[in-house]
Amino acid sequence: MGNEDLQKAVESLKTAKVRMTPQRHAILEFLFETMTHPTADDIYKALEEKFPNMSVATVYNNLRVFKEVGIVNELPYGDSSSRFDAVTDNHYHIICKECGTIVDFHYPVLDEVETLAEHVTNFQVDSHRMEIYGKCPACVSKEPVGT
Structure with a gap:
């Protein structure tokens, strides 16, 4: 930023x-x-x-x-x-389950999910949140070979 x-x-x-x-x-x-x-x-x-x-x-x-x-x-x-x-625009997070590192990523197509959710449920949607979990490259590189 x-x-x-x-x-x-x-x-x-x-x-x-x-x-x-x-x-x-x-x-x-x-x-x-x-x-x-x-x-x-x-x-x-x-x-x-x-x-x-x-x-x-x-x-x-x-x-x-x-x-x-x-x-x-x-x-x-x-x-x-x-x-x-401090990034307050619509974005998502991928989180390392090993070390807790959080990385931002943007995928604007997902913003349409709010419109779809409103249409299907008749809710008035004001926000959404998505998190993806896995292992960051640093943690993957620490793994013993063959696991």
Whole structure:
């Protein structure tokens, strides 16, 4: 993701009358630079040296604000820690069952599933989510030969 996306996020916060603190900007910047879908703890650990007085609660509070403004998505998966994604357009995730790596992929044809679901069920659909599970290339390469 680029600097342009970060600037749009900063503008969204300004529009929502959210004051930009150095910690808030650092958390936002980290989210837009990483593609790892970090947990709040991951973000805290990455920034604790730069901001030794910042607490994990500060990270969680800022993520909540970012979520409310619509500039990050929370990804609650099977484990107890949600992950956060600064890519908010329609996309899907493939998740490694071994190491937990999450990778984005886009498949626009699946967006039509909402229209089909509405037609078949008469529900008013507002979103959908799809996850694919497997082993990432790094974990596959660690497997002993012949398994």
